[in-house]
Structure formats: structure tokens, C-alpha cells
Amino acid sequence: MSNTPVRARTSVFFLIPLGALTGMALALLNYQQRFASAVEPGGETRFILWTLIGGAVLGGSFACPASVAAFLSAGAGRSARFCAIAAGLALAVCWLLYAGVSSGTAPMALLLPAAVLTTAAGAVFIWLTARRNRA
Secondary structure, eight states, X not given: OOOOXXXXXXXXXXXXXXXXXXXXXXXXXXXXXXXXXXXXXXXXXXXXXXXXXXXXXXXXXXXXXXXXXXXHHHHTTOBHHHHHHHHHHHHHHHXXXXXXXXXXXXXXXXXXXXXXXXXXXXXXXXXXXXXXXXX
């Protein structure tokens, strides 16, 4: 990783739709693990639709502060590594808040790997995006 400053580019905001897609995938996984057998016949379509919408909103809302942190870091002339760390920290804080709010209702066995993998993937995405936009 280089310490060369990067230009602020809006391409870091592509993390938001990626976060929404990831949120949808995680929401469907959660649905399959916890709720699929409890949903009444005929209600699956509506339940899955709201699961996808909720996952997209939650994933996008996690990715938003990470993208803003990376954009502001790049705008301040920081390195791609710094931008990735800032985005990763923003994602980690979002996951910690989510874990605190949903304690007792979320399956912690799935929550920790999801948090680690999505935080790492988001930081790598920002690093790759910021690295291509060197000054």
C-alpha cells in the first residue's frame, strides 16, 4: 500500500449500492435461517419483499458513512490506505451499533462473520477505488 495522496472521486460512493446488495443477501440468509418455516403459506412473497427492502436500506445505510469517510479523506489528500481504514472504521461502528440495538434478537453466530467480512470487503473496495485515483 502506498502513501501517495489520492483525489476525491465520487466512485467511492459505488459502495452504497454494493452495500445495499450485500444487505439484501444477508437479509435473505437471515430469513432462511430464522423465519422461513414460521411464515404462513401465501405470505412468503410479501415477507420476502419486505426482507429485501429492509436489507437494502440497512446495507445502504451502513455503506453511506463509509463512503463519506473515504471521500472526505481523499479530499483532504490522504492516502488510499488511510481512506480504506476510515471506511473500515465507519463500517465497524455501524456494525457495533447494530449489534447493540439488536442484542438478543440477532443470531450472534452469523452477525460476527457478516460484520468482519463486509467490513473487510468494504475497506478493500475503497482501497482499490482510491488507489486508481491517485493524484
